[in-house]
Structures are given as structure tokens and as C-alpha cells.
Amino acid sequence: MNLTLDRERFVSTMKAQAEIGGTDGGGLHRLTLSDDDKEIRDWFAEQMDAEGLDTRVDTFGNMFGRRAGTDPDAKPVMIGSHLDSQPYGGIYDGALGVIAALEFVRTLNDEGIETTHPIEVVNWTNEEGSRFQPAMQGSGVWAGVLDIEAEYAKTDADGAVFEDELERIGYKGDEPCEPPEAYEAYFELHVEQGPYLEENEKEVGVVTGVVGFTWGAITFYGDADHSGPTPMHYRKDALVAAADVITQIRRIPSTLGERTVGTTGYVDVKPNSINIIPDEVTFTWGFRDPEEEIIEEARSRVLQEAEWAAEREGIEWEFEDRMRVSPVHFADRTVDAVQTAADDLGYDSMRIFSGAGHDASYMDRICDTAMVFAVSENGKSHNEDEYTSWDDCYTAAQTIANAALTIAQGDGREDGE
Incomplete structure (x- = not known):
């Protein structure tokens, strides 16, 4: 039996997040550690609290919300993306993955579905790298690839220091910026940001890796x-x-x-x-x-x-x-979980390699990882013309929710487990 997300609530939530830092051109200007970033973080924390998630913020501002599993020894399944945007970017880039993760948890709660593994929703700090470089900064520090002190010292074009701005908006948390335990899997939904799904008339992308x-x-x-x-x-x-x-x-x-x-x-x-x-x-x-x-x-x-x-x-x-x-090639079992979900839902999918960097690149160092792509109209992204229909957003959200549920229920386990 497939999990069915509440489409109306999902779309409504996507529209609500797009109002925070929204532009007159219908896009999003929500730069990392800006006042708008603080506002969307506060909003997201409220949404997680409303679903009874155990929330925490680490010392680099990464936000996590955990839904308990039935097995106290089972490793968490993480799902999410990022809420910061490019300067005058689109409303889907990053945010779609976070809202899909939130709707996944809401649906589990609505249906009273328990999972063997805990579910952990995440909003990574500064995936875009537009105000402070490099990109994928929060996941890079969390995964141990980037040094936290070096990243704290980074400055923007006006000379503002990253650590100072993190403290200013109140999101330098208390939790260490590192994995607190082993993780079972990571799933991330994103718009494709390229033309291949549309050119091939496909409904959803099963991502096999990242350039x-x-x-x-x-x-x-x-x-x-x-x-x-x-x-x-x-x-x-x-x-x-x-x-x-x-x-x-x-x-x-x-x-x-x-x-x-x-x-x-x-x-x-x-x-x-x-x-x-x-x-x-x-x-x-x-x-x-x-x-x-x-x-x-x-x-x-x-x-x-x-x-x-x-x-x-x-x-x-x-x-x-x-x-x-380095290029990343995702594990077969997580990619297969996405493929099976798309097939079971009756979606016409294709396997695709991501041409853009994502937090999944660093998360692949921590656990088995997979991504889902939603169709990008005309392949546009990183500007206000970025567009993905609500039907395509929902199709991708349905796919990743069912893939994550498969792993969280204990199916698709690693060899030898």
C-alpha cells in the first residue's frame, strides 16, 4: 500500500514558505543568515513542533527534527534539503525538499503509521553558497569535510562574518555539528535544474549520483x-x-x-x-x-x-x-527504493545524474543516499523564472516519501543485515 500525501496541504505549505523572502517577480531572495532566513527558520521550527518532532539545532545552524521509531537501536533515516535561496532565485530550489520532508512526517502522523527506524527531517545551513562561500557549507561541516572554525571566519561581500551573523539571528545551536550516531539512509528531493526530464517527457527523476x-x-x-x-x-x-x-x-x-x-x-x-x-x-x-x-x-x-x-x-x-x-554514485539499495516507489505509484521515470551539487554529495559519506528530481520547466533555475508545476512537485514528493518509508520500515536493508 502506497503512502498518499495531502496534496492541498503540501501545496499550501509550499506557498506559505515562498512568502518569506518572496520577490515582486515571483521568486525568492532568502540569503543565508539574513533576516528572512531567520524568519523561515522560526517558521520551520514551529511546523516541526506542531508535529511533535524532537528538534535540535547544531553549532552551525543545521536544523533537525526527529520522529521516533519503534526500534530503539535502529539507525535514523534522514530526509530534507535547504531553505536558503540564491539572490532573486526560485521558490522551489531547496525548499521543495524540506517541505516534502515535513509533509511526509505529517502524513505518517495523520495515518498513525509507525516506522522501525526514526525519521529525521533536516534543513541544512547555506547550501547555496551565494552569500558565504563555499556551497553546501552546513552539510560539509557536519560530514567532517569542512573545518568549522575556518567556515565560521568566512565573510560576505560587505565584510559580515559568518559566525557573527549566525549568532545575530539566534541559530548558533548547542548541539555539536557532527553526526550524533550512525545513520541508515539519506533522501533528498530537488528540482532538476536542467532540461533532461522535460526533454524526455518523464514525470520524475531517479537520481543515481551527483557530478x-x-x-x-x-x-x-x-x-x-x-x-x-x-x-x-x-x-x-x-x-x-x-x-x-x-x-x-x-x-x-x-x-x-x-x-x-x-x-x-x-x-x-x-x-x-x-x-x-x-x-x-x-x-x-x-x-x-x-x-x-x-x-x-x-x-x-x-x-x-x-x-x-x-x-x-x-x-x-x-x-x-x-x-x-568528487563525483558521487549513490548506493543501489537507496536508488532502487526510489525506482520502486516511482514504479509502484505508476510514474514514468528515468534515471539521471545530477549536474548540480547538493547536500547529498556530502551525506553520501555518512550513509546510503538517494535523490529524487522534479521536472524543471525549460530547465530554468537560480532565477525568478524557475518553475515546476504543482503536479510535478507532488509527484516527486510522493516518490521520495514512499522511498524513504520503505527504508524506514526496515525494507531494502543492507546486505548482511
Whole structure:
């Protein structure tokens, strides 16, 4: 028998969360540790309290709510995502996974269904990495990948310190930011943020893993000079070197793999005047792919291009690695639980590899993990045009709830258990 969520309540709750930090363009501007982030956290804590969950907040602001299981020795099944948003992003990114987790617990309570394993709902701190870098910060610290003191010291563009802002909004909790025990499984629902489900006319995505990625920055140091009298052969133009490499960042992926992507999303030019030859340019690279070797090759290639560009212009350069996450391939039993749920519910699904990073990437280090994707119309995300129909939201929520229930009931156990 399949679990059936209350569609009207689910949609209503999604609309309610979207009002906190909502924009005039129908999107969401709810940056990490902002006043709106405090408001949505307070709201979410009230929702968890209303369902009788045992709530806690750790020292990095990650929020958890636990529903007890019948076996005191059984490991918890965690389900959730994040409530922070991109600047002027969409209302579904992250929030859909948290609200689906909340509705899952509500439905269990409504139906009086007990689970062998405890159910734990989670809201991770700063998944987006838009105000403070890096992304997936809360889950990264919790999983032991990122150092908490180093992350506390991070600052935003205005110089605000992460730890100070966490304390300001009242969400530096008392619980250690680490797993308090072993976990059975982790499930996360997210919008696809890409076009593949829609292009293939599928209703839901069974995610088999998450791409790895490398982020970094390159800085070229040229000589500032007057743009009029300075002959071309005298120039040491940092922007020309940067432009050469940025062009290659666009071209490198096509030589490596079908799923390889590369992006320059940030450029800082100094002195940034129409009448002065640029003497310092910093720009970023970002490469993603499902395979570790291809990511490493992309990074190596862009640094080689930078060295050649610097030689051509006769200038100095340096680089900084900013983030590195390995590709993740989810465990068969959790992926199979999602596939079985989609099949049993009669949904037309496809297996898909995530092209974006998610908290599930770090959670896979802790326990067996799986994700569900909802259809993204036109593949749009990280802007106000992000759209997933309520039907597609509900389909994905139904799928992840039934997959999580399967594991929480003790089905789909690990070999040897």
C-alpha cells in the first residue's frame, strides 16, 4: 500500500514558505543568515513542533527534527534539503525538499503509521553558497569535510562574518555539528535544474549520483598604462590574457565528455576604466562532470592555458583552488527504493545524474543516499523564472516519501543485515 500525501496541504505549505523572502517577480531572495532566513527558520521550527518532532539545532545552524521509531537501536533515516535561496532565485530550489520532508512526517502522523527506524527531517545551513562561500557549507561541516572554525571566519561581500551573523539571528545551536550516531539512509528531493526530464517527457527523476566539480580563480598581473599613446607591442594587458583563458573555459568541455560543463561566472577588472589598460584581472573557473579524471583534466587544462596566456602577454599570474568535490554514485539499495516507489505509484521515470551539487554529495559519506528530481520547466533555475508545476512537485514528493518509508520500515536493508 502506497503512502498518499495531502496534496492541498503540501501545496499550501509550499506557498506559505515562498512568502518569506518572496520577490515582486515571483521568486525568492532568502540569503543565508539574513533576516528572512531567520524568519523561515522560526517558521520551520514551529511546523516541526506542531508535529511533535524532537528538534535540535547544531553549532552551525543545521536544523533537525526527529520522529521516533519503534526500534530503539535502529539507525535514523534522514530526509530534507535547504531553505536558503540564491539572490532573486526560485521558490522551489531547496525548499521543495524540506517541505516534502515535513509533509511526509505529517502524513505518517495523520495515518498513525509507525516506522522501525526514526525519521529525521533536516534543513541544512547555506547550501547555496551565494552569500558565504563555499556551497553546501552546513552539510560539509557536519560530514567532517569542512573545518568549522575556518567556515565560521568566512565573510560576505560587505565584510559580515559568518559566525557573527549566525549568532545575530539566534541559530548558533548547542548541539555539536557532527553526526550524533550512525545513520541508515539519506533522501533528498530537488528540482532538476536542467532540461533532461522535460526533454524526455518523464514525470520524475531517479537520481543515481551527483557530478563532481572544481572551482577556482586565476589572477593576471599586467601593467596599467594610457590606452592612447601606448603602442600595442608595449602593452602587458591582463584582460587580454584573461579573455583568452575564459574563451578556453567555454571550449574545453566539448573536448572532454558529453556531460562536462565549464563556466566563468565572476570577473573583476582593475582599474576598470575605458582609458586605462587593465593591470589586474581575477576570474573564476568552474568545471563539472560525473567522472573524477575528467574534472582533473579540465583543471589541468585551464591552468596550462593560463600559463600560455601569461607568456604571450609577458605578465605574471597566480591561481587559487576554491572548492573541490568528487563525483558521487549513490548506493543501489537507496536508488532502487526510489525506482520502486516511482514504479509502484505508476510514474514514468528515468534515471539521471545530477549536474548540480547538493547536500547529498556530502551525506553520501555518512550513509546510503538517494535523490529524487522534479521536472524543471525549460530547465530554468537560480532565477525568478524557475518553475515546476504543482503536479510535478507532488509527484516527486510522493516518490521520495514512499522511498524513504520503505527504508524506514526496515525494507531494502543492507546486505548482511
